[in-house]
Amino acid sequence: MIKITLNVVMAKRNINTGELAKLVGITPANISILKTGKAKAVRFSTLEKICQVLDCQPGDIMVYEPDPFKSVEE
């Protein structure tokens, strides 16, 4: 599964949801959806803006963690 670590990067940069949303150009509700891991997909354009604003790599805000209960066939 993909684990979102956006809140960690945001804490390091000392930026809150509202500020990030304003700088990225999306709603705070969407940032919240992303932070809580409820998002189904992230557009490349949004990812690019987030990385640009937070000065990080995509791998910094999301990491892959293997799910021991889920096989590849599923």
Place this chain on the structure above:
Amino acid sequence: MSKKLKIGLQIVSFFLYFGLIGAALQCLTPLGSLLQLFSGSAANDILHDSDYLVIGNHAHLSATTISHFPEVPYGICTTIGSALLGIGSLYVTWALLQIIANMNRGKYFTVENQHCIKNILISLGFFCGATTFLAAANQMTESYLFRTNVGYQAATWSDIGSYLFLIIVVGLIYTVFNQALSMKKEQDLTI
């Protein structure tokens, strides 16, 4: 939403409110059927009812023929049939009114509309069941009293096929709607 569609929906919902009253009244008809069942006057009522047409040259029937009419099975069939028809009518009318209300609010692909389509599907099942019982009742009047029902509870065996076809059509729409709803949910959760 276009102005024409909005006016059209308002007209449809206006008539549907009348339909809702009709459906509520339809729910009372099983009481009449039950009354007929317990009074044992079904055969005589059918012979003097304008909703029943004479088949062939059987305008006059002997007392023996009338006495052989299965009043209890007929009463049970009409009671269950009209009850199912009433419940189905209420269900489908209410579901359609809710869909129109949601459309007026600009809500198209919503969970409420999904439930409404499901309710329409269920009501078609009720109609199918109702038609089966009413067709059986009509078969009894045709076979024993040589009278066919042409009133609001007229049903033939072929009507069941029509309802089954409608169930397939609405079932397909329901499946497509479910797919569209899940796609919309995914779209809403795309950042």
